[in-house]
Amino acid sequence: xxxxxxxxxxxxxxxxxxxxxxxxxxxxxxxxxxxxxxxxxxxxxxxxxxxxxxxxxxxxxxxxxxxxxxxxxxxxxxxxxxxxxxxxxxxxxxxxxxxxxxxxxxxxxxxxxxxxxxxxxxxxxxxxxxxxxxxxxxxxxxxxxxxxxxxxxxxxxxxxxxxxxxxxxxxxxxxxxxxxxxxxxxxxxxxxxxxxxxxxxxxxxxxxxxxxxxxxxxxxxxxxxxxxxxx
Numbered sequence: 001x002x003x004x005x006x007x008x009x010x011x012x013x014x015x016x017x018x019x020x021x022x023x024x025x026x027x028x029x030x031x032x033x034x035x036x037x038x039x040x041x042x043x044x045x046x047x048x049x050x051x052x053x054x055x056x057x058x059x060x061x062x063x064x065x066x067x068x069x070x071x072x073x074x075x076x077x078x079x080x081x082x083x084x085x086x087x088x089x090x091x092x093x094x095x096x097x098x099x100x101x102x103x104x105x106x107x108x109x110x111x112x113x114x115x116x117x118x119x120x121x122x123x124x125x126x127x128x129x130x131x132x133x134x135x136x137x138x139x140x141x142x143x144x145x146x147x148x149x150x151x152x153x154x155x156x157x158x159x160x161x162x163x164x165x166x167x168x169x170x171x172x173x174x175x176x177x178x179x180x181x182x183x184x185x186x187x188x189x190x191x192x193x194x195x196x197x198x199x200x201x202x203x204x205x206x207x208x209x210x211x212x213x214x215x216x217x218x219x220x221x222x223x224x225x226x227x228x229x230x231x
Contacts, residue, residue, distance in 0.1 A: 020034060211226040
């Protein structure tokens with residue numbers, strides 16, 4: 001069976017069984033049977049130089065094979081460790097993302113509850129922020145004074161609808177004075193009169209919202225928040 005002489009001791013049981021069958025085939029001609037047969041020892045020429053060299057080579061090969069098996073096992077363990085580490089890192093990132101999303105949800109719910117307790121909705125708060133941005137870009141002079149008033153009302157949380165009415169009232173009050181200041185001066189002298197300023201038409205500031213068709217005088221519609229289109 002091409003068994004290596006150095007490994008023959010591992011096959012003693014098989015050799016014993018095969019030899020028992022061969023012996024019983026011969027004994028059967030005489031009406032005899034050998035019920036048990038065992039090979040207990042196989043003598044090897046340990047003192048023979050070639051045999052000793054063969055044993056040394058076999059031992060070295062065995063060690064190399066065992067070392068290779070150890071390296072393979074270590075590599076497999078290292079790969080499995082990397083997989084576990086990657087899975088752990090992914091789970092940590094997932095947990096962190098879930099925690100961040102939960103915290104954002106709690107914050108949003110808290111802000112919604114606070115706004116509800118204060119008595120205004122998210123839409124109203126958004127309109128207030130839009131109005132603040134529009135007021136911050138308004139010019140100086142009389143308009144600047146009006147802007148300061150509007151800014152104060154916005155910071156107090158007054159709605160855009162109320163601000164629109166206030167702005168209209170202020171402009172209606174200021175308009176006569178502005179018109180009188182723009183009126184030409186007539187005298188009886190023959191001197192050439194300087195060019196007169198153009199009369200301001202305050203009513204031209206009224207515009208119609210293209211979204212909800214509401215009449216407005218502010219840069220943003222007080223009803224829906226749509227920005228005035230410059231024509």
